Amino acid sequence: MGMRFAFAGGREGWVRALLTAVGVGLGVALLLLTTAIPSALSERNERGSARDDFTYSGKVLPKADDTLIIAHTDTFFRSKDVRGRLLEPEGAQAPLPPGVEKFPAKGEMVISPALDRLLKSDSGQLLRERLPYRITGTIQQAGLIGPGELAYYAGASGLEDQLSGGTVERIDYFGPSPGNTGDELDPVLLLLILIVFTVLLLPVAVFIAAAVRFGGERRDRRLAALRLVGADGRMARRIAGGEALAGALLGLVFGTGFFLVGRQAAALLEVRDISVFPSDLNPSPALAVLVAVAVPAAAVLVTLFALRGVVIEPLGVVRTAKPPRRRLWWRLLLPLGGLALLYPMVGQGNSNGDFNQWMVIGGTVLLLVGITALLPWIVEAVVARLNAGSVSWQLAVRRLQLSSGSAARMVNGIAVAVAGAIALQMLFSGVEGDYTKATANDLSRAQMEVSVRGDASLDEVNRQLQQTKGVRRASAVSLGSAADQAQDPENSVEVAVGSCAQLREVARLTSCRDGDVFQILGGEYDSDTTKVTKPGGTLYFDPAYTGSTSHTVAWKVPSGIKTAARRADPTGYERGGLLFTSAALPEAARAGMSQQVFLQLDLSEPDASEYARNTAARLAPLANVYTMASSTRSLQFQSIRTGLFVGATCVLLLIGASLLVSQLEQLRERKKLLSSLVAFGTRRRTLSLSVLWQTAIPIALGLVLASVVGLTLGAVLLKMVDTAVSVDWASVLTMTGIGAAVVLAVTVLSLPPLLRLMRPDGLRTE
Incomplete structure (x- = not known):
């Protein structure tokens, strides 16, 4: 009732x-x-795990008909994450990423619907410059964690030379790594x-x-x-x-x-x-x-x-x-x-x-x-x-x-x-x-850090980033390593290369001119400098380790190497090892080095960081760009x-x-x-x-x-x-x-x- x-x-x-x-x-x-x-x-989580592409094993798989070389090219666009991957299949049985019907050819990419909408809009013009690939397909739901995710897969070649770069790996499947159990x-x-x-x-x-x-x-x-x-x-x-x-x-x-x-x-x-x-x-x-x-x-x-x-x-x-x-x-x-x-x-x-x-x-x-x-x-x-x-x-x-x-x-x-x-x-x-946790970053000296590997020279990287809209100052150094043996060395040291002004960003130099070589003692991770810098000894730039490829170059240690005092770089890191002015480094040793650039931005330009990322992507598709922050959470x-x-x-x-x-x-x-x-x-x-x-x-x-x-x-x-x-x-x-x-x-x-x-x-x- x-x-x-x-x-x-x-x-x-x-x-x-x-x-x-x-x-x-x-x-x-x-x-x-x-x-x-x-x-x-x-x-x-299941879709995210199904597309995992790093095994975290530390081993390099041999090339086979079922292997794929994949490179991380993640980026940010106006505070939004953009998930990017470069793909180079090495055989007919190479694994396809979830949600992708076929591999994009070199110069092509398949993208998520949300990224497609963004790139076609007026607000996505800056990002479009960063992704110079022709759109040939769409990533399906199985390959995305959400409808609003910005993601793309692009075709590439020549990635095998970058396998030791940290963001490039050869895989034979997509899915969670057995050793990656997640955090409790x-x-x-x-x-x-x-x-x-x-x-x-x-x-x-x-x-x-x-x-x-x-x-x-x-x-x-x-x-x-x-x-x-x-x-x-x-x-x-x-x-x-x-x-x-x-x-x-x-x-x-x-x-x-x-x-x-x-x-x-x-x-x-x-x-x-x-x-x-x-x-x-x-x-x-x-x-x-x-x-x-x-x-x-x-x-x-x-x-x-x-x-x-x-x-x-x-x-x-x-x-x-x-x-x-x-x-x-x-x-x-x-x-x-x-x-x-x-x-x-x-x-x-x-x-x-x-x-x-x-x-x-x-x-x-x-x-x-x-x-x-x-x-x-x-x-x-x-x-x-x-x-x-x-x-x-x-x-x-x-x-x-x-x-x-x-x-x-x-x-x-x-x-x-x-x-x-x-x-x-x-x-x-x-x-x-x-x-x-508070970081050691000194934001008064730099707000961004760019790491470039590849053929671009130190001067070219520094010049292009210096001329980028929204960048007030760029300071670049080349980074590498040297050791007492060409293969599987026991003792190795850090190497930094640049002009005198650039080297002063990472060390304290009393006097400097082009052609000088310096050693820094007592760096954060430096215990081998005195062992490998004895006058008359031989150093090997870019030493090779088991399972990796390198372009080892020998160099005879001269007498009279100057000593420099430690100085924290804008990230707070105090390096040790050797400092070379540009004229002192053997030309053949430049091939195995990466360029690290610290950028001071014009904070009155709202898209300064986007212009910097675009320049870095033009210099090298695998360039890593980091926005420096005072704390991490x-x-x-x-x-x-x-x-x-x-x-x-x-x-x-x-x-x-x-x-x-x-x-x-x-x-x-x-x-x-x-x-x-x-x-x-x-x-x-x-x-x-x-x-x-x-x-x-x-x-x-x-x-x-x-x-x-x-x-x-x-x-x-x-x-x-x-x-x-x-x-x-x-x-x-x-x-x-x-x-x-x-x-x-x-x-x-x-x-x-x-x-x-x-x-x-x-x-x-x-």
Whole structure:
């Protein structure tokens, strides 16, 4: 009978069922999306592993009919990663990369759809100059980790000469290396993941619980009418449960529809360079069934719980009388229980063992759910003491005094989300230093480093990079090695070649002229210099090692080699070994050297780094270009933070949509009241301000409570990982400001329907 009332009870019934279904559906869609995330990540990882092309074995395979030489040519374009590979098949059975139908010929490339769109756009012109290949095909989904990935495979020749270069390897299959097992997460990172999932999912559950109580007052009046025709109290509650069940089941249908629409739109969205194919977002069947069972069951239980203190009599509902004051003691038990569960794990972490996952989840949930229990009591206690003020203020306060529970329910979700965000921000800030390491880079001397191997001479490399748009200064040196034996030497030293000015970037020279040779003693990895630089001895440039090819050149060590003092280069490295001015190096020894260039950029040119990368690619397709940074961050830590950002974005959208639906439902219930006030001459401006106050007062109280709980949870989490408690007040204010901005936006969006409701003809009835 309750389910029939939901759909056949006239306009009131189906409008309430529709609002409930939309609210529940938004939550269900986000739950389904969350249950699909493990599947999406697994699919991405599998495709990424299937195209792995480095064996990490340190061995060079012999050339065969089933081998392929592959070179890494990854690059960046305006902060986006571009995955690039050069391919040179050595036989008819050479392995094809996943997602590629045939090998591109030299001068051709196959590219991802996203890269194709970028290269054809005006913004991709600079990148097009860097990839001078003819497009002949598209990489299919099997070869990409996401629809937004920028990737290409280009044909090449002559890569065999570069096999000892570090970024070139001969392979006979694509797939994970047996020795590359990946990194395991440490206890602190596991704790971060647990807290992220708990904090992101709990507001969803709170919103679903609030959605099933839409239209509660009108429903209770209908139940009173049922009592008048003979239903007893238990029957009335079962009918209310059936009505809530109908809305929840319709919400499951809506949620499935929202999820399917969102899944198709996933290919068009990219957040922090993360994108997924729609086919990857497949919820686990077990988790999907759990959502399908838990949501309707929770709807019925929440409804019955809400009716526990309501006396439904044939002539009305006793709720219209002054409700009894809410009790505080049992509401404090929830956060105190959460703290009790978290306290035993204080001091654990990377050095003291893993955290108990169930205690972490349980303690966090109890603390955050404590907000939903405490907020109604706080709102009731505060608004009971608010009286004098403008007409709009008095209208808002009186409404809150009559129905503080409804106002608190609307704010509960955002308060939980803000509290969780504050705690997470404190935890991330506290442990960030453990996963962020300062580099030795001197950014005042250089902002980029370019390494070029090949036939380009030192002077040519330096000249072209110096003349590149956006480059203020280029300083190049040639790098190589020399040893006391031509084959498998025991002692070897570093060799650097350049002009006197260029050598002064990597060493301290008292006097220098072209033709001089210097030795540096005591470098970071230098213990052999004095052994191989004895006058009259023979040094061999570019010595050969087993399994590698080299162009060894002999050189007789002269007497009178000068000594230079160590100096850190712009990367912070203090080299040792030998320094040669350009005239002192044997001409034949230049072939085995690479050119290292430090670039000072004109920071007023936004694309300076792109111009530098284009020049490096023209000089040598296998050139390595590095952007120097003051610090590096753990990839695992960065991935978790990116996941938090993506999840928080989805939850924020849900918060806004759910609050808007809740606000519209409350306005609908007050339609006749608003019409009555307008009919008596109340100004619309006054009513609009009263609606704003009705939203602002509970949200202000909710944000204050959220800040207190969030700071408490954050402090406990920091103690758990044995980190000093510190508060980033700017982040706390940012989190609360975002919460307030969402509510303000929802209030503004609800003004048009409010103005439509404020008409005297709203008093008409049938």
